[in-house]
Amino acid sequence: MSTIISTNPYSGTEIESFTAHTKKEITEILEKADKRFYAWRETSFAERKKLMLAAASELKKNKQEYAEKMTLEIGKPISQSIAEVEKCAWVCEYYAEEAKTHLANEVIKTDAHKSYTSYEPLGVVLAVMPWNYPFWQVFRFAAPALMAGNIGVLKHASNVFGSALNIEQVFKRAGFPDNCFTTLLVGSDKIEAIIENPIVKAVTLTGSGPAGSAVAETAGKNIKKSVLELGGNNALVVLKDCDITKTVDVCVQARFQNTGQSCIAGKRLIIDHSIAEEFTEKLLRKVRELKSGDPMDAETYIGTMAREDLASELEDQVAKSIKEGAKLLIGGKRQGAYFEPTVLGNVTPKMTVFKEETFGPALSITTFKTMDEAIELSNNSKFGLGVSIFTKDIETAEKLAYRFNEGAVFINELVKSDPRLPFGGVKESGYGRELSKHGIREFVNRKTVYIK
Template sequence: MSTITTINPYTQEELKTYELIDNTVLQQKLELAEAQFKNWKSFEIKDRRKRLSKVAKLLIERKESYAKLMTEEMGKPLAQGISEIEKCAWVCDFYAKNADDFLADQLIETDAEESFISYDPLGVILAIMPWNYPFWQVMRFAAPTLMAGNTALLKHASSTTECALEIQKLFEDAGFPEGCFQTLLVSHEQIESVISNDIVKAVSLTGSEGAGRKIAEIAGKNLKKTVLELGGNNACIVLKDADLDKHIATMAWARMQNAGQSCIAAKRFIVVEDIYDEFLSKFKAKVESYVVGNPMDDKTEIASMASVDLAEEVEAQVKKSLDLGAKVVLGNKREGALYHPTILENVTTEMPVFKEEVFGPVAAIIKVKNEDKAYDMASNSRFGLGSMVFTKKVDKAKKRIGDIADGAFFINELVKSDPRLPFGGTKTSGYGRELSKEGIMEFVNVKTVYSSK
């Protein structure tokens, strides 16, 4: 039987080895999820709410141990791991509080004696999730999906296997019936059979563009609904009236958060020439101030990436860009899985750091002549996850929301997810939405009910 071995990216120490389940056990888990769905969907909202609220409580109680686990498996600084768990508790509380209203029948006046829309759960939903936010990515899927009355299966990234198992245990400890939420330790080859299985009704994937295309192909062939949250190449537009003293820390963290391993990180900084030199000087100073090192140290802000392979990939993208004429302002140094914060200027549109998603702490700086050129450059991407604009003229910026066809438009703030707001992208950044009311509606059957005498 095949196995998974997890590795601490900072120390390169082997953590644990896990056996993958065989196809017989996999089928049993699928059948358990289907059987439990028939039971779970009959639970009243108040009973689901009670359990999800318990999940939120347990998350807070266990936040230090969960944060340490993330640090060990994928290198997240300990303090940032605690913040991630606190956010997970928030999304659970949000859906526990609001699911009743979101899922309430909607009365529609027609010729019928009574007509309304009923929001029914679909059934067993498969989630395929990444390693960069091992708890948050799962919880923002699981909270609305389970509250809607579905049951859930998780195929997590192999590097965060213990996180995946702990999440299943979390739901079970909170009183969710066995089979409501199950982690599947399976291979990529087995996942195709899971998606194709009639028991599974839909798939949610957060991952790379390549993974999204593959999953969408399999799901499409089997007429299964998908929600895809894929890569991003977010632009950060810095206009000449931007308040750099007020916002430079936000701009820098928009790129360097989670060692740059975030789909919604600012990856391309598009700066008008009037403010370029001042921006670059202050941006560099802020990035240089970050504490880089051991993720177990409470003072560390940027630690290793999740694996040596990932750091090498970023290093290669930077090298190709340098060969094409980019210049190093700061960084471009790798020590194992630790890739030091890097700033590049003289970046042009044909370089990997402009046209590809660079999933590491590398900021690409592009100088443009004016505001119109800045918006044009920001739109020059096959990705469409989010964009941000820094300016004092907020009302003017609002008039240009439609100029960038992304899933999010943030003014004087970094792009971030919030349980109260829908989250998702356009173009090769995927489709569908997570979070807010829109997120819980992705995996329900919007059913028309019409009644006459």
């Protein structure tokens, strides 16, 4: 029986330990989930709505409790942890209200007396989730999956098992029947066998490219549906006619919130050369004002990174880029799991911080002279999750949106996930969509019904 230790990255102290589920326990959990599905799918949308609204209420009522655990586990600033829990309540409320409409039978006129498409649940869906948004990543899957009549089984990242159990607790406190949503305390080495289990009908993963590739391979071999939300190297494309003050504020938030540990963070600042000097000066002033410190302090904006090895990896990427010719404008130092907010100038597409995803508080700056060059720089990435364009000429920016090879184009705003909009990427950022009606329809059987 193996033990998993949870460590506070800020203090370095042990939080708690967890006993991993055995092979027998995993089988029992899956069997109970499967049995629950056949009763759960018979419930009405009205019944599910009542329970999902109760989950939203539970999240709001005990947001401090859930946020504190999150902050202890990954060093996330407490104010941002609270905001994450509140956003989870929003997605629960959204699907409680909209699921019935999203999954209503779609009547299609044919030569039949009646023909339509119905949307029916698949069964037990496995969610393999990351640590960086330990509540939000899970709830944006769980809320639509449960409202569609599916059962959720969670394999969370090993450093956020406390949050994983808290999520299970949210659904229990809300009154959901046993085994509607269950957490598996297992390492990544157990995922393949779980996916292969006939009880599991589909899998969704948010995480790294290698993890996504491994999960997709196993799901593919077993002919099971998968949705992947992987990495990102989003560009912040700043045109010379932008509102500089407002754009600086958005770019700082886009890069440095959640201590830069986000797939949709704006990691590459691509800016018109004519305003680069003024923009950079104002940007650096804002970055200097970001307060680092104890993640439990409500005033802290930059906490520690989730683990020391992650901070060390970012340190290496920054050091390599400086050797390659990038100019260190601010930051660059690491102390344990803490990495200073960092900005690098003179970055070219051949440099490490441009080519690779930097999962932490480091921003690269690259300049351009023409719009065609800006689009080429933005698209020069193996990822395609999203891009932000900043300009006062909204009409032109909208016309150019199709030229960006991304899952999302945001004009004068940072890329963010919203329950009302589909979320997902192209290229090595994955496939499938979460959220909105598109997300809830990923894990359903689109059944054709034809009546003569």
